[in-house]
Amino acid sequence: MIRKTVFIRRDGKSIRSTSTPHNSYPIADSRYRIVLLYRRLYRHYGPQHWWPADTAWEMMVGAILTQNTAWTNVEKAIAALKRTDALSVHAIAHMPCKHLEKLIRSSGYFRQKARRLQEFARAILNDHALRRNLMPSSRRKPGSRGIFGLGPGFHRGDVKTMRDRLLSFNGVGPETADSILLYAGGYPTFVVDAYTRRIGQRLGLFKTNDYDEIQEYFHQRCRGGRLAARACQYNEFHALLVRLAKEICTKRHPRCAVCPVRDICKFGMKPSPALRAPSPASPRERAGPCLLPALAGRRWPKAG
Helix, strand or coil, X not given: CCCCEEEEECCCCEEXXXXXXXCEEXXXXXXXXXXXXXXXXXHHHCCCXXXXXXXXXXXXXXXXXCCCCCHHHHHHHHHHHHHCCCCCHHHHHHCCHHHHXXXXXXXXXHXXXXXXXXXXXXXXXXXXXXXXXXXXXXXXXXXXXXXXXXXXXXXXXXXXXXXXXXXXXXXXXXXHHHHHHHHHCCCCCCCCCHHHHHHHHHHCCXXXXXXXXXHHHHHHHHHHCCCCCCHHHHHHHHHHHHHHHHHXXXXXXXXXXXXXXXXXXXXXXXXXXXXXXXXCCCHHHHCCHHHHHHHHHCCCCCCC
């Protein structure tokens, strides 16, 4: 029996062949699985234009406020700051903390986040190197999105030095620091979050939960798999993974049948439909079929 190997083409399609086709790569190589993952998602969803903000400072405010909450709550907080002209670095650094807490209340943990925002804003004002490397002077046109620190003449510091400086702030962890470096500063660093872990583990790319190990995995595979290790590429890749995790590869009931990368996913190809069954549509269905006849025939006492 002749054994065929699965290859991927440059356009993201997978094919089976006994020999290496032209412009194709073996799918068993993890570097090329990363390439296939990116190209499939990009073809399926298109460009995401993330991060949604008008200035680099607004992006950094959003990165701090989005901790432990949904993005919709962050949007409400940022809208409240804009309505009162309190979104600038100077306004947040000098306003009373109680007033800032009231404006960002919708983001949750508003007392902690207010203190962190003010500490970070004051550091931006007092640290010229931090401000120069994270806040380009140019402002976007309303409605435009993407990465800020990519313009000509943009001053750039060492990635590790800038990352260590951000991690020194209270409440700024690896994910928040890398988000600020990538989206505000335009540094080529991959952001790892719960969505990245979930998709990577289900695909069989890695088993670890360690942040640094997963980040290094993507850095190495993107460089070695002919996927340009640039900030714009990391930006798009991370945004595509987030959208896949929110819409299809959900935590409890993933929709594997419509997943664009199911054929390269170990979890999606498992013969276990119970893991991917949709949740019951109503509380009566959750109670189980054996209880339905009893509930239907029972007489309930009238109120009062």
